[in-house]
Amino acid sequence: MAMGKAPGDGENGEEVGFAEINITPLTDIFLVLLIIFMVTSSVIVQQAPSGGAQTGLKVNLPKGGATDVTARATDLSVAILSDGRFVLGGNVVSEDELKRAFADAQQKNPDTVVIVQADEGVPHGTVVVVMELAKSAGLGQLAIGVREAK
Template identity: 30%
Template sequence: MGMSGAGGGGWQSRRSRRRGGAAVMSEINVTPMVDVMLVLLIIFMVAAPLLTVGVPLDLPQTDAKAVEQDREPLVISINNKGQVYLQDAEIPVEELVPKLQAIAKAGYEERIFVRGDRTVDYGTVMKVMGRLSGAGFKRVALVSEVEQGS
């Protein structure tokens, strides 16, 4: 009446089959990990160009060559409303030079890029450039986009 028989399929018989039978599979299934990594790769490839510049500007176009550089420059942006940004933070024009002097690692030899919107008043860009030049910064450059052929 009990399950003590040899072929009864009880607890004892299952346990003995595992010991003597096939080994437990201990390999890691990497397919889900590869799927997750591919999804992350696609997300980062799409998001990376969006993270390059914090201040949206419509830059003028020119056919000048790109400047070779060894490290990341300081970027001053002037949007179409005339607001001035140091990197991604808005800053009053009067505080621009003291902030630059405080954060410039190479002193007055620090590379500074000025990005001005295509529609911004020329006088506003010249006021920023004049302050930088008057403060003694020597490596100031204007940034533009590559000109698209017609």
């Protein structure tokens, strides 16, 4: 057997061609990954119905009657999850990071409205903590996010 020839080559020096790579399974995997990415990204990024503040996570808001607060692009929306974590701009943040965000927002625009979107199961004290952090940073305009009562 001569060097450089594939096993199974004929004695007369004929070269056997290599099989083509089948890309169909690879394409199937990419399509499945694309579908998974599209579904998860639409679940993770949820924009508020008014087109303003964005939390990124689903919060079960309590029902309310008045809907006179319209979120602006400069407003800060803080979501409090049922387990007590704080979410700001789609990211889970600590209390210190929340303080820094409030201070930065106050420096950029003192008229920034802080919209607190707390889950129905969150204790009242946790909501008060977020409101006190905003007030101590100099942001006095506070609003509570609710679902529209039907």
